[in-house]
Each structure stands twice: as C-alpha cells, then as structure tokens.
Amino acid sequence: MAVSENTAEVVGLEERSVFVAGQKSSSGLRLQLSAAVLLVALLGIGCTGLLVWYCTRGPDVTTQLGRTEVPTNKVTAERTYSSSTMASVIIREKAAVHLEVEGFSKDDELMWRDSGGDAFAQGGLRLVNNAIVIPESGLYFLYSQAVFGVTCSYDAYVSQKILRYSDSFDAPRTLMFSSKSVCQDTNRQNGEVKVFEPIYLGGVFQLKEGDRLETTFYWTLDVQTDSGKTFFGAFAV
Template identity: 40%
Template sequence: MVAYTTAPGDVETGPEKRTVVLIEKKSSTGWMWKLSVTLLVAALCFGGVLLFAWYWNGKPQTLIQSGQTEALTKTDTAEKTDPHSTLRRISSKAKAAIHLEGSYDEDEGSKDQVEWKSGQGQAFAQGGFRLVDNKIVIPQTGLYFVYSQASFRVSCSDGEEEGAGGHHTPLSHRISRSSESMGSDVSLMSAVRSACQNTAQDDSYSDGRGWYNTIYLGAVFQLNRGDRLWTETNQLSELETEEGKTFFGVFAL
C-alpha cells in the first residue's frame, strides 16, 4: 500500500515549489492471512493421518471377527445335518451321560448279543455311568433319556428264486431294564421290522448286495439308582457295526 505525504515546503521558495515524497506502508493483514492458510493445511494433513491410522487399525479386527463368525456358522450347519453329532452334543452337556458304540464278531464269541464298547470312536462315559457285563448301570435316581440304534444289511434272496424279495426277514431291537425295586426284568422299548419287501420303503434301500434298514429307539424314563439297561437284537450276522451306525446311550435330564 502506498500513501502520499506532503513534505513541509521551504518558506523561501514559496508555496509553488513543494516536494512530494512517496512513503510505502505495508498492510498487516497480508501475513496474517498466509499464516491462517498454512495452519489450516497443516490441520487437514494431520486429520488425514489420524483417519488413515484409525481405519487400518480397526480393519484387521473386523476381518478376524468376520472370519470367526463364518467358521462358526459352517460348523453349526454341519452339526445340524448330522443326527449322531446332535445326540453327542446334547448328551455331552448333560450332568451325566454315556454313549456306546456297538460291535459284533462271531469269531470272538459274541454270538447272542451286541457288544457295547465305551473306549472307541465317539463313545464316552461321564457323571458316574458305568458299563458292567455289557449293561449300563444308572448312577442316580432321576429322569433319563434312553436311546439306541441298530443298523442292518440283509440279503433277501433265498437262493431258490431269482432276484431279491423271495422272503421277509424280521428284524428286532429291544432295550430292557433290570431293577431291584421292581423285582423283575421289563422291556422299556422295542421294534420289529421287515427289511425285504417287493417295494421300496422310506427307511430302507437296496444297492444290489442286500436291503439296508435301521431301527431307532428313544424315550424318557424315570430310573432308579443301580438299575441296569441292556439290549437284545436278532439277526446279528446282518448287523452293521461301522462307526455311527449301531449305538446305545443314556443321559440325565
């Protein structure tokens, strides 16, 4: 900014001859404006750095949580589609439970009953349950869910007629109870089915080597301490004993 200032004239020269001096005055608002712009730019840069750091620090945690949720969802879906896993999960949360896997081998002398084992596959025992003489011993008086499954593969051809379906083969599976308080043995649950039929059934099928059929039993009972439970199954030579096909268990409610 330039201001015009008139210098005092010489008295002797008169008013006609005066010297005009130009004096430049710098405005104080110019440097303040530049300083404000500089501070604003610095503030914006600092804010951008903070936002960038916050975004990248939070993103890995979000990805981890998302991955964990997806993994849990897949696990839950797989378990829901497997009834055997569902029974195992429910019984494992019970105060007392036992789950046994069945086996049968004529060469080992098991000719009249399924041999139940607690130390193989998914079998386990907890809460005082014991397996004595192939029977489950109830640890305490109370309500219990008792269940068992027997799977069969039956050859339906009698050798005299061509093709399958020449005769019917009855299959049976039973759970019995021995109780000192009742004084006698009683049958808790039982089922009888025929695997060989001329038409297909909903719960059995054939693959050219025989008919497959499964008998499942399950219900709630009031049992006493010391009661013993066991199974009776016919057609043992046709029994399927692969893991998860034939089992026996009890868990407290």
C-alpha cells in the same frame, strides 16, 4: 495521728493483698481454660484421624449377626467366584454315556465299549458287564440305533429292544421295542438283494439307582458295526 497512719498502712496492705490474690486467681483460670482448649483440640485431631483411617483403610463389611467378615478386594473376589464356579461345573458334570460296537461275543451277542472313537462315559453313568448302570435315581433319556444289512433271499424282519433290569422287580422289563419287515416282494423277485434298514429308539424314563439297561437285536449277526451306524446311550435330564 499515729493511729491513723497505722490504719492507713493496714488498709493499703489489704488492698495490695486483694490485688495479688485476684491476679493469681485470674492466671489460674486462664491456665485451666488453655488446658481445656488443648485437650479438646487433641481429641478433635484424634477423632478426625480415626475417621480418615476407617474411610480409607477400614473393613468394607463389619459384623453381621455377630460374625466379622474378612475384607477382600475386587480382583480376589472375582478369582474366588471364578474358581468356585469352575469347581461347581466339574462337580455337577452331566451324567451321560454313549456306546459303540466293540464286536461280537462267542454267543453272537453284540458287545459295547465306552471309550475310543466317539464313545465316552461321564458323570457316573458307566458300562458294566455290557450294560449301562444308573448312578442315581432320576429322569434319563435313553436311545439306541441299529442298522441291519439283510440279504433278501427270503422274507425277513428285524427288531430291537431296550430292557431294564432292576432290584425293584424280578424279571426284566421292556422299555422300548421296534421291528420292521425289510424284504419286500420286489426285492426277493430281483434275487439276493441286500437291504440296509435302521431302527431307532428313544424316550425319557424314570429310573432308580442301580438299574441296568441292555439292548437285544434280531437278527444280531445282521447288525452293522461300522462307526455311526449302531450305538446305544443315555443321559440325565
């Protein structure tokens, strides 16, 4: 009987041991599951916050061909575009010059000016030694007008031409020329009648950098120098 009682006590002790071990194993598993759930929750919150930051405050444009674009707002972009556009307009100012009569030289040559009144010069076209100088090769529209005041006591005619001087050739070339008779028989029969006749020249030409343009007149002293009557100019096309 003593053996049986001892055996029963041993068996009871083993059962209690198994029960306690089972309890400890179950508690550890629950702790591990709780930690895993907490870790997943924290990761979810972190990812959500990162996504919200990217959508609200992140860069508009990221890397392109390995280069990071600097984000900018709409107002800054519009101002930058406006500034660059104005700079481009200033840089690309059309080459143009319009000359008016300054007076006559000692040799009775007509002298020009590129400022004052309606005269101006811009975009590289300029007046040098009474000639228009071409700043760069290209197409240019040339024009010139002269109004002649002739007293018709004799048969007379007037003329105007535009000459091109260039390093490409030795002698100057005539680009445009025009002449006309200004005194008809009826004018001469009525005595010394003064007649005003305009001559206008205009055309497009292919010119080279450094070319020089000049005008000549016949008779020069008959050219009217009032504003709007006689002028000379060119502009790039």
